[in-house]
Structure formats: C-alpha cells, structure tokens
Amino acid sequence: MNFYEQIHSMYSNAIRERVKNANAADVERALGREHLEIADFAALVSPAAAPYIEEIARRSAAITERRFGRVIQLYAPLYVSNECVNKCVYCGFSHEVGIPRLTLTIEQAIAEADAIASLGFRHILLVSGEDRRYVTVPYLTEIVRNLNNKFAAISIEIQPMSEDEYRELVAAGVDGLAIYQETYDEALYKTLHPAGPKRNYKNRLDAIEAGGRAGMHSLGIGALLGLGDWRNEAVMVAMHGRYLARKFWRSRVAVSFPRIRGSAHKFQPKSLPTDADLVQMICAMRLALPDAELVMSTRENARLRDSLIGLGITRTSAGSKTNPGGYEMDEASGPKGGEQFAVSDPRKPAEVAAAIAAKGYEPVWKDFDRTLAKC
Numbered sequence: 001m002n003f004y005e006q007i008h009s010m011y012s013n014a015i016r017e018r019v020k021n022a023n024a025a026d027v028e029r030a031l032g033r034e035h036l037e038i039a040d041f042a043a044l045v046s047p048a049a050a051p052y053i054e055e056i057a058r059r060s061a062a063i064t065e066r067r068f069g070r071v072i073q074l075y076a077p078l079y080v081s082n083e084c085v086n087k088c089v090y091c092g093f094s095h096e097v098g099i100p101r102l103t104l105t106i107e108q109a110i111a112e113a114d115a116i117a118s119l120g121f122r123h124i125l126l127v128s129g130e131d132r133r134y135v136t137v138p139y140l141t142e143i144v145r146n147l148n149n150k151f152a153a154i155s156i157e158i159q160p161m162s163e164d165e166y167r168e169l170v171a172a173g174v175d176g177l178a179i180y181q182e183t184y185d186e187a188l189y190k191t192l193h194p195a196g197p198k199r200n201y202k203n204r205l206d207a208i209e210a211g212g213r214a215g216m217h218s219l220g221i222g223a224l225l226g227l228g229d230w231r232n233e234a235v236m237v238a239m240h241g242r243y244l245a246r247k248f249w250r251s252r253v254a255v256s257f258p259r260i261r262g263s264a265h266k267f268q269p270k271s272l273p274t275d276a277d278l279v280q281m282i283c284a285m286r287l288a289l290p291d292a293e294l295v296m297s298t299r300e301n302a303r304l305r306d307s308l309i310g311l312g313i314t315r316t317s318a319g320s321k322t323n324p325g326g327y328e329m330d331e332a333s334g335p336k337g338g339e340q341f342a343v344s345d346p347r348k349p350a351e352v353a354a355a356i357a358a359k360g361y362e363p364v365w366k367d368f369d370r371t372l373a374k375c
C-alpha cells in the first residue's frame with residue numbers, strides 16, 4: 001500500500017477518531033510504551049493529553065539528547081525565485097499576488113550564497129516558488145555546482161520534480177529535499193489550491209518518494225499549520241514520517257512545523273495552533289519519530305524558539321530572508337523580489353547561536369559531509 005492509499009484507508013479514519021475520543025487512560029497507556037504505535041501518538045496530540053504536556057516534553061527532551069546529543073544545527077534559506085504559477089490561497093508568492101517578481105541570475109544566487117556563508121552557515125536550503133520556466137534543472141545544477149565547495153549540505157524546497165530530475169540534482173550535489181503537503185486533508189487541499197499544477201494532491205505526495213528513490217539524504221515533510229485541524233495533520237505527518245523512514249531507510253526524515261504567517265496574500269487562517277499546541281505537537285512527534293530531524297524556522301518568535309531548545313528541535317534556521325536578493329542585493333545589484341512571509345525572529349545568526357549556547361547546547365554550523373553519505 002502506498003502512502004496515498006494509506007491516507008484513504010479505514011486505518012487512518014480510525015486514527016482520526018482516536019484523536020477525538022482519546023481519554024486520560026489512552027494517554028497514560030501511550031506514555032507507558034517504549035515504542036509508540038500511531039494510535040498512541042494520536043492520544044498524545046489529543047485534547048486529553050494537555051494535562052500531560054510536561055511529561056511528554058520531558059520524554060521528548062530525553063530521547064532527543066540520547067539520539068542527537070546537546071546540539072542544534074543551523075541553516076539558512078536562499079530564495080532563488082519567487083515566480084509561481086500556482087494560486088495557493090495562503091501564500092505571498094501566489095500567482096495572483098502583485099509583488100515584485102525576481103529570479104536570481106546564477107551570479108546573483110552565488111553572491112547571496114556567499115553572504116550566507118560569510119555568516120557562518122554550512123547548510124543551505126535553496127527555495128523557490130513553483131514555475132518550471134524559471135527554476136529548471138540546469139539552472140539549479142549550475143548553482144549547486146558553484147556552492148558545493150562552500151557548503152557541507154545543500155537542500156532544495158522547490159516545485160515537485162520527477163525521479164530522473166532529482167537524480168540529476170543529487171548527482172550535482174543536492175543532499176536534501178523538502179516538500180510540504182500543506183494539508184493532508186484532500187478535500188480541504190482542493191479548496192486551498194484552486195489552480196496550477198499544485199492542485200494535484202497525489203502528485204505532491206508522490207514527489208517526496210521520487211526524491212527518496214533518487215537518493216536524497218534528507219526527506220523533509222510537514223503540514224502548514226493553520227489550514228486544517230492541527231491534531232489530525234499531526235497524525236498524518238507522523239504516519240507519513242514513519243512510512244518514509246521505513247521505505248527509505250538510508251535517508252533521514254525531517255519534520256517541520258510551519259505556522260502560517262502574515263503575507264501579501266492576507267489569508268486569515270480559521271484556527272492557528274497556540275504555542276502550547278505547537279509544543280505538544282513537537283514533543284509528541286519526537287516520541288513517534290525518535291530519529292527524525294525536527295525543524296523550527298524563523299516563522300516563530302525568539303522567545304518560543306529559545307524555549308524549544310532542548311525539548312525536541314534539532315535544526316533551526318536563523319537570520320532568514322524570505323525574498324530573492326534579501327541578503328546581499330542593493331540598488332547597485334538590482335531590485336529585490338517580494339517576500340513570501342514576514343519572519344518573527346529577526347535576530348542575527350550569531351545571536352541565535354549565542355542563545356543556543358546559553359541554554360547549554362552547541363550551535364552546529366556543519367554536521368554533515370556528503371562524502372560520508374556516499375560510504
């Protein structure tokens with residue numbers, strides 16, 4: 001059964017019922033287990049688990065320290081293009097939003113990457129909207145070949161591609177792929193993605209597996225929190241993470257927890273998870289996926305990000321710019337593109353690193369070497 005079929009199975013319906021109906025006994029049973037079933041995870045993200053959040057967080061912290069040590073890996077996104085053919089109703093890059101559009105030239109992308117490297121980063125995430133006319137495989141491979149000697153790990157968050165295209169990117173030096181499903185609720189997905197290739201729910205779901213088959217070392221997934229019911233989304237993300245970890249055991253699953261932020265689109269989410277909900281989701285995810293990277297971006301504010309250090313997060317961005325040209329470009333080098341969303345943590349990378357160190361954790365700029373991945 002592939003993951004799309006799993007989503008439509010009786011099993012996933014039963015798990016969603018479990019979220020709704022879980023009681024204290026279910027939560028305590030889950031906390032008593034060494035290895036969680038997905039049904040146990042459902043209990044841990046249910047409303048019945050709210051009084052147990054400290055216990056869940058304590059366990060999450062212990063597992064994280066045992067598996068990863070007292071380290072937090074730092075990365076920075078490099079937006080290479082904000083062109084997009086899709087009309088996602090929540091996104092500042094949506095085709096119908098009137099922002100300045102820009103695709104960096106190869107030289108501009110290298111200059112932006114140099115600015116990121118000068119801040120200390122050795123892990124970089126290349127991000128774009130979804131428009132194949134601008135962000136092509138040759139375009140990306142040329143950028144990546146120029147960045148290989150500057151960065152220990154290069155990941156991409158771009159439009160879904162074919163397995164062969166991912167193979168070309170892996171051969172050029174791409175190590176990681178992130179494709180967020182946004183919402184795992186297929187009916188809701190259709191209403192949020194009214195036009196463009198992204199409207200194809202299954203195609204998006206299949207793309208991360210194409211990346212796994214192509215040899216991506218890191219497979220990043222997540223739901224955009226604020227679209228669907230966060231507890232159900234959490235269950236689907238955990239199921240998806242387990243599925244990918246089993247199927248692509250050579251790769252590492254990475255889970256992100258993006259909450260919707262304000263953008264030029266002015267989308268109003270029906271219900272955003274609170275900070276406490278987010279902590280519950282992250283810590284429960286650690287119990288369900290002990291070996292997964294759990295990722296926190298600058299969508300969240302400094303106070304919350306700092307409080308999550310040591311609880312389960314293992315990778316965080318810092319000093320992020322969410323527009324093409326945001327790091328280095330000035331009037332002399334040309335106009336910048338519009339941003340995707342406003343960040344909530346404006347601290348410089350060095351300040352984020354100092355906050356991590358102040359918590360007794362080591363900020364790690366490089367913890368991966370692609371030569372090791374080939375062993």
Ligand code: SF4
Nearest residue numbers: 084088091093094129
């Ligand atoms: S979420 Fe992605 S695909 Fe959708 S409009 Fe934004 S950049 Fe385009």
